Amino acid sequence: MQPHDPRALLRAMFDAAVAAAQPALCVPRHLPAVPKGRLLVIGAGKASAAMARAVEDHWQGELSGLVVTRHGYAVPCRRIEIVEAAHPVPDAAGETASRRLLQFVRGLTADDLVLCLVSGGGSSLLPLALPGLGLGDEQALNRALLASGASITEMNCVRRHLSAIKGGRLAAACHPARVINLLLSDVPGDDPIDIASGPTVPDPTTCADALGLLRRYKIDVPARALELLESGEGESLKAGDPRLPPIETRFIATPQKALEAAATVARAAGWPTYILGDAIEGEARDVAKTLAGIALQVARRDQPFPRPCVLLSGGETTVTVRGGGRGGRNVEFLLSLGLALDGEPGIHALAGDTDGVDGQEEIAGAVLAPDTLARAWALGLRPRECLDDNDGHGFFEALGDSVVTGPTLTNVNDFRAIVIGGSSTGAP
Incomplete structure (x- = not known):
């Protein structure tokens, strides 16, 4: 993994969070x-x-x-x-x-x-x-x-x-x-x-x-x-x-220990990293809007943290189902985040369930990039309508941006990471 590759960094952090909660590592000493x-x-x-x-x-x-x-x-x-x-x-x-x-x-x-x-x-x-x-x-x-x-x-x-x-x-x-x-x-x-x-x-x-x-x-x-x-x-x-x-x-x-493991990976790759909380709850789409506001403040004003940096959070959001889509609270969060960021340069994100199953799908979550919305529109997808239909899985799967792990054999809840680069390329 190279420090300037946000997508690889995101997946490495997610994998580290999952690995930190593997029973083979955690059970024996207790x-x-x-x-x-x-x-x-x-x-x-x-x-x-x-x-x-x-x-x-x-x-x-x-x-x-x-x-x-x-x-x-x-x-x-x-x-x-x-x-x-x-x-x-x-x-x-x-x-x-x-x-x-x-x-x-x-x-x-x-x-x-x-x-x-x-x-x-x-x-x-x-x-x-x-x-x-x-x-x-x-x-x-x-x-x-x-x-x-x-x-x-x-x-x-x-x-x-x-x-x-x-x-x-x-x-x-x-x-x-x-x-x-x-x-x-x-x-x-x-x-x-x-x-x-x-x-x-x-x-x-x-x-x-x-x-x-x-x-x-x-x-x-x-x-x-x-x-x-x-x-x-x-x-x-x-x-x-x-x-x-x-x-x-x-x-x-615990979720906190998993986030700390992910933070260690990011810092080793040269990214200052901040854990915003391990117990964040609320409607997935609303939590996304709040975190998007923080990410934009960082990207545009270097507040409350200077660029480049990584923002980590955990917890369990909820989804009030109103549509007929395939659901998934992590992909719902990520789609709402993408709409709120509106293609802001230099911001990438990943949201996934550490058990490998987001909602009822055998898909852990997905990744978001600055060009996600543009690629979706080019395919004829309507991001806002997908969100209204609770169809985050359908949206990211069509883009090839789903994160699939298979059974991870552990579960420390949701993992969310936002990488904010120091330039439009996302590099630190």
């Missing part, structure tokens, strides 16, 4: 001491199978386990069973896996240890509704939440209070065995309750909170769901609940 009793390994998430493999490769004693991951994200393990299920809309395989996990941890003793491997995507991979609701209800709720514009924190609050496994319920099933959580964070703020909707941690939010969110976003749910929330029957487990076992939580990778 493994606990061998317990007096049994070690059971459980988990859920897009990175959970790779995490399980890292445990197997570095554990000195006996173990057994059951972990559920996304279709296509399985990693061969010898002693830990890996089950695949659907994401982002749950399926019957995930429901069966959830029931099996609850059964798997029954009958333990205080000498036993449950090592829980949790990463992003676990909410969809652990669908098990409270009595009176079924898988179809959870599927419909997930679709409605994904299209509502609710933040990941808000979505997970609702999920926890209608689930028989989330909101600390899986931890309660492990009692009296100790539980150690190894978390690979994909959420703004790194709150354990929001990673896979907190199956093995206590939850301070309430049924009333979940009910308020359903009303705020005008999400229709079955009468039974309302009954569970209004009566408090769906209440999650709180700190100090005697049903919970001893719980210890360790973060093995």
Whole structure:
């Protein structure tokens, strides 16, 4: 990679962010001491199978386990069973896996240890509704939440209070065995309750909170769901609940660490680099307008940072779906950014999901260049109409500017980088 090649720099930074969160690198140093009793390994998430493999490769004693991951994200393990299920809309395989996990941890003793491997995507991979609701209800709720514009924190609050496994319920099933959580964070703020909707941690939010969110976003749910929330029957487990076992939580990778890895790459290539935040939320197209304003101020006035420089950010934006396009919050961000920059010379950008899947597409994200809009118009594309139709994937794919990684086997949320050169060529 040459320092003057913005596109190569963008991809090198993205690859470094993903590499920094690889379970093989992060898991071993967080493994606990061998317990007096049994070690059971459980988990859920897009990175959970790779995490399980890292445990197997570095554990000195006996173990057994059951972990559920996304279709296509399985990693061969010898002693830990890996089950695949659907994401982002749950399926019957995930429901069966959830029931099996609850059964798997029954009958333990205080000498036993449950090592829980949790990463992003676990909410969809652990669908098990409270009595009176079924898988179809959870599927419909997930679709409605994904299209509502609710933040990941808000979505997970609702999920926890209608689930028989989330909101600390899986931890309660492990009692009296100790539980150690190894978390690979994909959420703004790194709150354990929001990673896979907190199956093995206590939850301070309430049924009333979940009910308020359903009303705020005008999400229709079955009468039974309302009954569970209004009566408090769906209440999650709180700190100090005697049903919970001893719980210890360790973060093995976070969005901030991934951004720092990317910054190291950029600085080594001669680019001053600034991390704007690892927990930026909001509508993707609105976040893009804000970051475009900052980038233009840098490019035109050398404020608040002088050119050349790189601006990095992470977090999880949302998309309120109004069109019929292929979606993707990172490509929606990037298309909105391109429209706001309007071909400003010397500014390039990349936005991608570190798990390799932006929305429901097997595409991580895309890259943006000063000539992106001009090339689109030359192909007969209408960028504004593509944005209005939530079709960022269709737009960037037509230009050959999609970023495709395949399953990365990790997930530390969204990665955004804006490279602002010192000249119209983008060179520092």
